[in-house]
Amino acid sequence: MSDIVALSGAPGSPYTRKMLAVLRYRRIPYRFLPASGPALAGLPQPKVALLPTFYLPDEAGTPQAVTDSTPIIRRLEREHAGRSLIPADPALAFLDELIEDYADEWLTKAMFHYRWAYDADIAKAAAILPCWRGYCVPDEELASRGAMFAERQIGRLRYVGSNPVTGPVIEAAYERFLRAFDAHLTRHPYILGHRPAACDFAVFGQLTQLAEFDPTPMALTLKVAPRVTAWVGMMEDQSGVEPKDDGWISMDALPPTLIALLTEVGRVYPPVMLANAKAVMDGAAEVAATVDGQAWSQQPFPYQAKCLQWLRQSRAGLDDGARAKVDTALRPTGCMALFA
Ligand SMILES: N[C@@H](CCC(=O)N[C@@H](CS)C(=O)NCC(=O)O)C(=O)O
Known part of the structure; x- marks a missing residue:
């Protein structure tokens, strides 16, 4: 192994695209x-x-296989200086972490739902995703790999909570997210101002699929949020952007469009995260919640219970002043339910 960072992944994986774009922006070979x-x-x-x-x-220099994009971003911050993705203000850094988690854990529900709930999307995914594991194979083999892949992924819909009950909730939330994000982009090039943060890359990762691959959400994104489609194209390669120290927005003057975006986060993500954590703790077979006034039911997802724990630890770890700023910002958004 050389000291050039090595990773494996696939173009159809939102987290792979998140991390490739991070490495390009950070100019990490x-x-x-x-x-x-x-x-x-x-x-x-x-x-x-x-x-x-x-x-x-690892510490002994032996290569280890490491997964989970969010802590890997923090490790890369420690090991490579400059062009940081984490806002210098700890309060703003917490908002970054919250939005990153919303993208990784909630927006991915939309990604998975649209891909495996509609015929046109299933057909495209089944045709292309297996090719990314090698396309120099006969048609029959591709077709059978596609069918197997689709069957496996459709079986996994229960973990992300896409089913006939929750589908309309997921779709309405995606459309509201698009409108809120498009409105934000009318004044701000990135979620937290004039330089990209970890949360931008998390949102980007999911949108590489929603806005650029799967036909149903791709058409919707283009229709309701053309700036978002354009933003995804730009985010892929941010290597030439020169971030400035004062490029972050100020916690003392959060743009109304960011509050609106956080209000969308607060509308859907806390109830699911809280109900999931409770179901995991109780060893329940089913998560039952009310999201946006509608019934929600899915299989418990232990990893997301840990995500909630990590977020709570981060907020608890802030000094009193930073935590007060975070809480003031989040109080009108519904996100404080995560920490009640
Ligand atoms: N929390 C992880 C999630 C990674 C993840 O769930 N990756 C999915 C694909 S996007 C995966 O590899 N699933 C196993 C598979 O499809 O074989 C991260 O941030 O990297």
Whole structure:
């Protein structure tokens, strides 16, 4: 292994796209190892096979397979100076973390839902995603891999909570998110001002699929939020952007469009995160919640219970002044329910 950061993943994986864009913006040299072919031979396997997987040295210098984009971003911050994705103000950094988690854990529901709930989207995903594991195979093999892939992923819809009960809630939330984000982009190039933050890359990762791959949400995004479609195209490669120290918005003057975006976060994400955490703790078979006034039911997802714990720890770790600023900003948005 050289000291160039190595990762494997796939273009159809939102978290892979999140991390590739992070590496480009941060100007961290990397090698993207295709999931097909010999590049992965001899590399360690992660405990849970997730995309992307990074191959990073441990203290002894031995390469380890590391997954989970959010902590990897923080590790890259520690190991590579400059062009930071984390706002200098700890209060704003907390909002960044919250929006990053909303994108990773809630927007991904929209990604997964649209991809595997509509015929046109299923057909495209089944045709293309298996090719990214190697397309130099006969048609029949591609077709059977596509069918297997679709069957497996449709079986996983229960974890992200896409089903006939929740589908309309997910779709209405995605459309509101698009309108709120498009409105924000009329005045601000990024979510937190004039330079990209970790949350931008998390949102971008999901939108690479929603706005650029899956036909149903792609058409919707273009129709209701053309700026968002354009933003996704720009975010892919931010290597030439020169961030300024004063590029972050101020906690003392949060733009109304950011409050509106956080209000959308607060409308859907806390009730699901809270009900999921409770179901995981109780060992319940089913998460039952009311989201946006409608019934919500899904299989419990232990990982998302940990996400809620991490967010709570981060807020608790703020000094009193920063926590007061965060709470003041979040109080009108519904997000404080996460910390009640
Ligand atoms: N929290 C993880 C999530 C990664 C994840 O869920 N990746 C999905 C694809 S986007 C995956 O690899 N699923 C296993 C599979 O599809 O084989 C992160 O931020 O990296």
